[in-house]
Amino acid sequence: MSELLVTEIFRSIQGESSWAGYPCTFVRLTGCPLRCRWCDTAYSFSGGKPYSIAQIVDEVARLGVPLVELTGGEPLAQKQAPELINALLQKGYKVLLETGGSESLAELPPGVHIIMDIKCPGSGMTDRMNGNNLKLLKASDEIKFVVSSREDFLWACRTILDFALDKKFPLLFSPAWGLVTPQDLTQWILESGFQARLNLQLHKFIWGPRKRGV
C-alpha cells in the first residue's frame, strides 16, 4: 500500500497564486531537499505521520472543500505524490501543486495546476533548479519568484526576459516576509512593465506570520 509522510492536513483559504482568497484544503507533505534561507515551513522538513492515499483522500473529503493544494516541504520529494494527485483528480477536486522547482514535473498528470518557484539568488538555492521543468509546465500553470531584495527582483526580471517567461506563463512575485515590503515590491513590479501578479501571503496578514495550520 502506498504511503506518504504528512505534516498536516487542514482547511484554510488559499493565500497565494491566482487562486488566492478561495477556501482550500491543504495537504502538507513532509520533507524537502532544499533549504531556502527565508523558508517559513522548516517544521515540515522532518517528522510527519504516514498516511495511505485513501486516508488522505478521506480526510480531504471530510473537510469538504472542492479546491485542494499539495504543498510542503517539497511535495514532489515523495515519489507517490503523482499517485495522490491522480486520486484527488479522479474524485473531482481541483488540485493545485506548490513546488520549489528542484524536482522533475515529468510524472505529473496534466489535470494538476502547478505553481512552481524559480528560486532567486537570495534563497541560496538557484543552482538546485531543474532546468527541464520549464519545458514541462503548461501555459496555464504559474511561476513564482520569492523576492528577498532588490537584487533578487532584478535577477528575476533578467530571467523572465532570458526565457521569455512573460510570453508563456502567468507570473507571480512574492515578497519574502520581513525582507521586502509589499510597497517596495509593488513599486518594482509597476516600474518593470511586466504584467505580473503581486502575490501576498494572505494567510499571514490574517493570522500572523508564524501560525501553523492556516
Ligand code: SF4
Ligand atoms: S523549497 Fe519551500 S519548503 Fe523547501 S526550503 Fe525552500 S521554501 Fe522551504
